[in-house]
Amino acid sequence: MKKVTVNGISLATYEEGNGPPILFVHGFPLSHSMWRAQFEAFSPDHRVIAPDLRGFGDSDVTEGPVTMEQYADDLALLLDELNVDEPVVLCGLSMGGYIAWQLQQKCPERLRALILCDTRAIADTSEGVRNRKRLAKMVVENGSAAVATAMLPSLFSPATGDRDQSTIDELRQTIAATSPQGIAAAALGMAERSDVTSLLPSIETPSLLIVGEDDGISTPEEMQTIADAMPDARLVEIPEAGHMSPLENPEPVNTAIREFLQNLSM
Ligand code: MLT
Numbered sequence: 001m002k003k004v005t006v007n008g009i010s011l012a013t014y015e016e017g018n019g020p021p022i023l024f025v026h027g028f029p030l031s032h033s034m035w036r037a038q039f040e041a042f043s044p045d046h047r048v049i050a051p052d053l054r055g056f057g058d059s060d061v062t063e064g065p066v067t068m069e070q071y072a073d074d075l076a077l078l079l080d081e082l083n084v085d086e087p088v089v090l091c092g093l094s095m096g097g098y099i100a101w102q103l104q105q106k107c108p109e110r111l112r113a114l115i116l117c118d119t120r121a122i123a124d125t126s127e128g129v130r131n132r133k134r135l136a137k138m139v140v141e142n143g144s145a146a147v148a149t150a151m152l153p154s155l156f157s158p159a160t161g162d163r164d165q166s167t168i169d170e171l172r173q174t175i176a177a178t179s180p181q182g183i184a185a186a187a188l189g190m191a192e193r194s195d196v197t198s199l200l201p202s203i204e205t206p207s208l209l210i211v212g213e214d215d216g217i218s219t220p221e222e223m224q225t226i227a228d229a230m231p232d233a234r235l236v237e238i239p240e241a242g243h244m245s246p247l248e249n250p251e252p253v254n255t256a257i258r259e260f261l262q263n264l265s266m
Helices: 032-042 068-081 095-106 126-142 144-155 158-163 165-176 180-191 197-202 220-229 250-263
Strands: 002-006 009-016 021-025 047-051 088-093 111-117 207-212 233-238
Touching (some): 002 068, 021 068, 032 047, 032 088, 032 165, 047 068, 068 180, 088 095, 126 180, 144 165, 197 220
Parallel strands (some): 088 111
Antiparallel strands (some): 002 009
16 A cells, blocks of 8 residues: 555555556445455556545544545545546445546546446435434444444345355454544535436446445435436446445456446457
């Protein structure tokens, strides 16, 4: 992991391989490590870049709320610092997708393509906002392990529990090791995010959408609606996977990504 300073803060960043760049953006409240199966699959012929977002993993923590625009701004500067001068494929999961919508608005010319995994276009409901605020308070009072316990059941398909308990245990450890302030800042930032539904028809960037068939947070039906609204998007549904599809069932996810990249001639 290298440390890259942007906006006065240090971002721990995994980087491997050469070739067309893919920027992997993790979900909440995780770290770059959720993409390990994709690093293995794509670093032999791509430049794989995967930061820990501010407040997560080994990156610096700042006061919240941290908005989706702020994370996107960090990522644009990270690409500058790493001298990435060609457009990247941005692959984001859930909160990583919320950040992708912002980068798409801020600097579409930097994006060769989008891979949006298990994410949403709508904003939080008022009940959702209340839950975010509750979680932000709870994590500061009770610690990150309590957030892991609260969130894990909704992240995975029952099939993953039957097949691969160690992946779930590792994710629990990742969340438990995350800064409570970092988690609170992101939760409050997500609560402030805007609804991007009206932007979808204007996104010309080629896009692959991926969703676990058992994802109850960003459901296949909801992601199909997003794909239908975008001019150049296709949805692939992943069997035996929930909200963490790239981690739960990496083979079909990687196959879908590989086919998509081949069609972009990368
Ligand atoms: C994520 O995986 O990033 C979260 O589920 C996003 C959210 O809570 O909306």
